[in-house]
Amino acid sequence: MVCVVLNVWRGRPRPRNLTTTQPPVPTDSARVCRVVVNEGKNLNTSTTMTTAKPAFDETQSCWSCGAPRPIHFCEACGKVQPPASVDYFTFFRLPRKLNLDVPALEKDFYDLSRKLHPDLNARAGGKDTGGKEQEKENEQEWSLQQSSQLNDAYRTLKDPIKRTQYLLQLEGVELEEQSKTATEQARSTGQLKKQIVPPDLLEEVFELNMQLEELRMHKKMGEDDPALIDEIGRQKLELEEKQEALLQELKTRWKMWDGMIQREHNGQPVSEEERRQERDKMVDILNRRNYIRNLVRDVSEVLEN
Amino acid sequence: MSYSDKVIDHYNNPRNVGSMDKSSADVGTGLVGAPECGDVMKLQIKVNRDTNIIEEAKFKTFGCGSAIASSSLATEWVKGKTVDEALAIKNMDIVKELSLPPVKIHCSVLAEDAIRAAIGDWKKKQESAKPVAATVAQ
Numbered sequence: 001m002v003c004v005v006l007n008v009w010r011g012r013p014r015p016r017n018l019t020t021t022q023p024p025v026p027t028d029s030a031r032v033c034r035v036v037v038n039e040g041k042n043l044n045t046s047t048t049m050t051t052a053k054p055a056f057d058e059t060q061s062c063w064s065c066g067a068p069r070p071i072h073f074c075e076a077c078g079k080v081q082p083p084a085s086v087d088y089f090t091f092f093r094l095p096r097k098l099n100l101d102v103p104a105l106e107k108d109f110y111d112l113s114r115k116l117h118p119d120l121n122a123r124a125g126g127k128d129t130g131g132k133e134q135e136k137e138n139e140q141e142w143s144l145q146q147s148s149q150l151n152d153a154y155r156t157l158k159d160p161i162k163r164t165q166y167l168l169q170l171e172g173v174e175l176e177e178q179s180k181t182a183t184e185q186a187r188s189t190g191q192l193k194k195q196i197v198p199p200d201l202l203e204e205v206f207e208l209n210m211q212l213e214e215l216r217m218h219k220k221m222g223e224d225d226p227a228l229i230d231e232i233g234r235q236k237l238e239l240e241e242k243q244e245a246l247l248q249e250l251k252t253r254w255k256m257w258d259g260m261i262q263r264e265h266n267g268q269p270v271s272e273e274e275r276r277q278e279r280d281k282m283v284d285i286l287n288r289r290n291y292i293r294n295l296v297r298d299v300s301e302v303l304e305n
Numbered sequence: 306m307s308y309s310d311k312v313i314d315h316y317n318n319p320r321n322v323g324s325m326d327k328s329s330a331d332v333g334t335g336l337v338g339a340p341e342c343g344d345v346m347k348l349q350i351k352v353n354r355d356t357n358i359i360e361e362a363k364f365k366t367f368g369c370g371s372a373i374a375s376s377s378l379a380t381e382w383v384k385g386k387t388v389d390e391a392l393a394i395k396n397m398d399i400v401k402e403l404s405l406p407p408v409k410i411h412c413s414v415l416a417e418d419a420i421r422a423a424i425g426d427w428k429k430k431q432e433s434a435k436p437v438a439a440t441v442a443q
Contacts, residue, residue: 183396183414187421197338205345206336209367287340294343 060084064135072112072146080116082138083145087170088153096167097261098254102158109154116146161289164250164282167257171279175286197291205295208235212302219305229303236299239292246289253282308370309404315374320381323363325349330434333427337418339411344368346376348419350383350391352427357387364419371409375399375416388424 060069067076071084071091089096092108156162165175174181197205211232218225257278264270308316324347327334331351338345344367351361362380366373378399383391399405399413 183418187395187417197340199336202336202338202345205338205343206347206365206367209345210365213367291338291340291343298343 072150073115080139080143080146082142083149088156088166089170091149091153092157094157095261095265096170097258098164098167099251099258100157100163105154105158109150109158112150113147116143116150160247160250161286164254165286168279168282168286171275173279173283175283197287201288201291205291208232208295208299211235212298215302219302232299232303236296236303239296239299243289243292243296246285246292250282250285250289253278253285257282308374311403312370312374312405315377315403316370319364319373319377321363321377321384322365324365325351325361325363330430331427333423333425333430335419335422335424335426337415337422339368339372339415342368342372342411344372344412344415346372346415346419348376348379348416348423350420350423350427352388354431357389359383359386359388359391368415369409369412371403371405371412372415374403375405375412376419378402379416379420383420388427391420392424394420 061067062069062074062077062079062081064079065074065077067074069081071081071086071093073080087096092105094100094105156166168175211228215225215228215232218228260270260274260278325332327349329351331354333350333352335348336345337348346364346366346368348364349362350359352358353360362384364376364380366376379394382394382398394417396410396413396417399416400410403413405413
């Protein structure tokens with residue numbers, strides 16, 4: 001990739017052909033504009049994409065006009081920026097807290113969706129030649145990438161469960177691996193494995209599955225069993241209530257987590273032990289809830305078919 | 306993803322499906338579940354008190370084909386083994402035997418857990434039975 005930065009327009013009136021194919025330019029006429037002529041196929045974004053989860057580098061400047069660069073597009077010249085590899089909280093400029101103003105998030109989402117819409121940034125095919133044409137292509141590509149990042153970030157953060165799971169993932173919790181890890185621990189210590197799902201819930205799940213199997217058999221034989229259907233329906237309601245109760249329980253953990261993050265933000269030390277404990281409590285709630293959710297899904301399937 | 310022939314065989318002809326009296330002193334019951342997929346697996350063993358050999362094993366699993374195959378295989382393997390030999394069964398042995406793909410490794414983990422849990426339950430019964438036996442003897 002060859003990237004040449006020319007400071008040719010500094011202090012001069014901006015040439016017309018530069019502005020005609022651009023998104024609306026703010027009226028700040030005093031702002032100088034640097035032109036980046038990109039002679040490569042694409043601006044190489046791999047350096048930012050491959051980095052794990054860095055905080056956004058606020059010192060970066062707009063590729064087009066050099067103004068301090070925000071994450072999504074340039075406030076000064078309106079140009080879409082190459083996607084930065086940031087976590088979803090950073091993408092929306094939010095702290096890593098769990099109590100989130102969802103209506104405000106939604107507003108941000110719609111606002112950014114409009115501004116990042118690929119159609120708005122898709123004006124390739126004009127009379128421009130060379131670098132200009134390439135710039136258009138880049139911008140269109142970036143707005144596509146940014147839009148998809150925006151959609152993923154919004155979908156994840158607006159949902160309370162997904163948001164919590166995502167935060168835990170950022171904190172290094174491998175939800176998929178915990179069962180395996182616990183087994184390995186049990187094996188090496190000779191102790192009984194710490195069960196991820198509590199025993200009483202397992203009993204309940206097992207019994208309900210037995211009943212579901214029975215109901216499936218009845219249905220297969222074309223037999224009706226209203227009493228069993230009633231019983232299973234009643235249990236399904238109970239499970240849904242449990243699911244709701246677990247969500248409330250999770251929300252009380254959010255408060256503890258957010259308080260901890262706030263203290264950290266205020267410069268007070270938070271021990272790794274405290275952090276771990278808060279994480280574990282949320283993981284425990286999520287496990288139970290996911291387990292129940294899967295069961296409710298199975299029950300619904302059997303009842304509806 | 307397709308199941309291996311061995312998984313399909315165990316799925317279609319599961320060995321040792323059923324249950325035993327869980328209150329019996331010779332029977333150990335392991336009930337385990339995986340939050341990843343919502344599977345639940347019950348594995349029971351009947352142990353000969355004098356030889357510590359697992360004479361009978363039963364299972365009942367609600368879950369995917371791999372979970373059913375893993376537990377079916379586990380019951381086959383533990384039968385005839387001593388309790389300590391059965392504890393040496395590792396989930397990766399099951400993975401190899403059934404050619405489970407990486408996404409189904411947790412099914413084999415579950416089967417190993419079930420074996421350990423069943424043996425753990427049986428051991429607990431033996432320990433708590435001792436003082437009772439002593440009282441009876443007096």
